[in-house]
Amino acid sequence: MTTDAHVAAGEHPSLPTLDVDDLLRVLDDGGVGRAVVGPVGRWLAVDNEDGNRTLAGWCAAHPDRLAHWATVNPWYGSRACDELRRALAAGARGLKLAPSVQGFGLLSPLLEPVLDVAEEHGRPVYVVTGVPVASEPLQLTELALRRPGLTFVMGRSGRTDFSLDLLPALTGAPNLVAETAYNGASLIAALVTALGAGRVLFSSDAPFNDVALELERVDRAGLSGDDRAAVLGGAAATLLGVAA
Numbered sequence: 159m160t161t162d163a164h165v166a167a168g169e170h171p172s173l174p175t176l177d178v179d180d181l182l183r184v185l186d187d188g189g190v191g192r193a194v195v196g197p198v199g200r201w202l203a204v205d206n207e208d209g210n211r212t213l214a215g216w217c218a219a220h221p222d223r224l225a226h227w228a229t230v231n232p233w234y235g236s237r238a239c240d241e242l243r244r245a246l247a248a249g250a251r252g253l254k255l256a257p258s259v260q261g262f263g264l265l266s267p268l269l270e271p272v273l274d275v276a277e278e279h280g281r282p283v284y285v286v287t288g289v290p291v292a293s294e295p296l297q298l299t300e301l302a303l304r305r306p307g308l309t310f311v312m313g314r315s316g317r318t319d320f321s322l323d324l325l326p327a328l329t330g331a332p333n334l335v336a337e338t339a340y341n342g343a344s345l346i347a348a349l350v351t352a353l354g355a356g357r358v359l360f361s362s363d364a365p366f367n368d369v370a371l372e373l374e375r376v377d378r379a380g381l382s383g384d385d386r387a388a389v390l391g392g393a394a395a396t397l398l399g400v401a402a
Contacts, residue, residue: 159191159401160373161394163337163359164227164284164313166366167216168209170199173365178216182223188362188369192391192400196227196254196284203259206230206238210245217249225400227254227284232268233261242275251398252282254313258289264297273305282309282335282397288316295320295327302331309397311335311359325352335397337361338389343378346389350381355388356396 162185169175176184185193195216196202201209206229213226228250230238242253253276257264264285276283287293295316302310310333316324317340324345328334329352336349339361349358362372376389394400 159391160189160360161391161400162190162193162362162364162369163311163394163398164196164339164361165193165364166198167195167213168197168199168201173198176365178219178224181216182220184364184369185223188364189373190362190369192223192225192394194225194227194251194394194398194400197229198256202229202254202256204231206234207241210241210250214245214248214250225249225251225398227252229254229256229260230272231260232266232272235271239271239275242272243279246275246279246281250281251400252276252284252311254284254286256286256313257293258286263291264293264301269301273308277305277307282311284311284313286313288314288318288320290319295323296330299327299330299334302333306333309333309335311337311397313337313361314363315340325349328353328357335359335393338376339363339367339372341375343375343380346376346379347381350379350385350389355381355385356393358389359393359397360390 197209210228217224228245230242262268287295335357337359362369
């Protein structure tokens with residue numbers, strides 16, 4: 159069963175607001191069995207607890223189909239740490255951060271307390287990359303080297319401005335994981351060759367992207383059976399505890 163490591167939900171200016179039934183239809187239409195939902199828009203920027211609790215409710219209602227990333231804005235200080243502890247204890251699979259939306263630089267000391275919480279719980283951190291100054295792939299490499307006890311997922315692969323930095327960045331630290339979204343078949347194959355399939359997650363970033371198109375890119379990458387199985391579910395099972 160295919161696992162999508164990141165789909166989006168929340169109120170966003172360029173995203174149709176999806177309820178849980180809409181989201182499940184998107185997954186069904188694309189041929190995805192399970193997905194890990196990441197908050198966007200208002201839930202990502204300011205109303206973190208509202209988003210985390212809403213997504214947790216969706217997951218509780220559909221435990222065989224959905225899991226979720228929690229988010230907190232580190233500007234909330236101790237409140238952010240408390241909310242992240244609550245969300246992770248309640249079942250969130252990891253922490254999602256989007257520096258350009260949440261208003262901090264990826265290498266800012268402001269981030270350290272929430273990273274400490276994620277590390278305490280043994281949870282990965284999904285980081286949206288590709289925005290100049292705020293969140294560049296090589297900055298995430300530096301952060302990963304500073305925080306070897308954490309695993310970081312390089313969300314959006316540095317698109318669009320830093321896509322050429324993707325492979326050098328990912329190979330620069332062993333605790334970095336790639337996702338397939340926004341990458342063509344040849345680059346997906348190159349990621350698996352460079353990192354191993356256990357460090358590559360299938361992700362569509364739907365509904366910003368089309369699920370079926372993203373799956374077709376993986377199909378066209380020409381991966382071996384074991385590598386394909388790892389990318390489409392095995393790696394997510396290991397990293398996020400989502401059954402393959």
